[in-house]
Amino acid sequence: MSATARRELAEFLRSRRDQVDPRDSGLPPGGPRRTPGLRREEVALLSGVSSTWYTWLEQGRDIHPSRQVVDALARTLRMSPAEHGYVLRLTGHGGPAPADPGQEVPGHVQRLLDALGPSPAYALTADWSIAGWNRAYELFYPGVAAVPVAERNLLWLVFTHPAVRALLGDWDTDSRRFLTQFRAEVGPRLADPVVVDLVARLEAASPHFRAGWASHDVDRFSSAERRFEHPRVGTLLLEHHQLTPADAPGLQLVVYTAATGSESAERLLRLAGPAG
The missing domain is CATH 1.10.260.40 (lambda repressor-like DNA-binding domains)
Structure with a gap:
């Protein structure tokens, strides 16, 4: 240790x-x-x-x-x-932490994201930097491509970016959930310079993050329905999935899907249409 x-x-x-x-x-x-x-x-x-x-x-x-x-x-x-x-x-009994693959998403992983069609999807590195996404996610979260690479971190955006805060249906609950899951994942790597820098910047930028981090609460991911409020198509109820490619273990793929035939599914298709 x-x-x-x-x-x-x-x-x-x-x-x-x-x-x-x-x-x-x-x-x-x-x-x-x-x-x-x-x-x-x-x-x-x-x-x-x-x-x-x-x-x-x-x-x-x-x-x-x-x-x-x-x-x-x-x-x-x-x-x-x-x-x-x-x-x-x-304490070293839970297996090694995944290696950080850097900011590059392998071509076959990007093609998988693209094949998901209207379902918004993106790839996270070990420090939760957003390294890749599909067109549906760029329409779901407009402007992600314009965010400077140094700030294109999911936790940073959740706690500091007004557009992301408005998109989350229940920001207080959702931001807390992201924080506790992040801490659970990076705990063994808290001394990594990238993690140290991210936590320090978030503590300085967000009182909500500072209070949540001080609690030491942790939680693990579970797929569940999340609510989003999109500026173009309104309320979206989407199931949140998280996957790890066997040949890219340092990446997490996050996918949001809507129930077949639901109003949210229709709204995702409308968002992905020519006007999107």
Whole structure:
């Protein structure tokens, strides 16, 4: 574990510990508490480790928890599957992070995006830079091609670009969802210069991002219907999919589809028409 990963693990464990109600862990009331959540010694006891060892873990010391210990801490701290997976990756038990392919999208991946027709689709690199898209996405998010390459990052656009904020049907919920998923993905790479720079710029530019980042919340992606408010065709209800090409593991393909025969499907076709 790098020093950055140890610090992130320490802060993340403290943030989760503060959110656990002692009563949910079967602990007696034990009198008033100075802070909410579990005490360090309680986490250690419930997880089967020594109080000193767990304290060192929360201090970011250079120790290496086993998979068994990580699993025990996840149970004690009542972590969600996304949070559990995040800690596994931070501690080196969740597999290597995907390599960053840079800003180039392979030709066969671009052809796949183009073949999706009226379904807006784009490709993200490991740091969430938008590296490629199809015509439907350029019509869905007008102006993406005009955004400077240095700013063509999904998280940056969500938190700083008025047009993207207006496009998202529920910006408060959607922006929070993007942030927690981004943190879950980049956690083991928080020391990467590109990630450090992006987070620093976002913290300076957006109070909402700064507050969300400080929470240390993480979540994993799940396909679901999202609502968008498009300036030309109005409300669009689209299912959000995310795919990783087997031969380009550093890329994520994001695709928005509408149910066949739905009003949203008709609106996407109208958006893709000659007037688009």
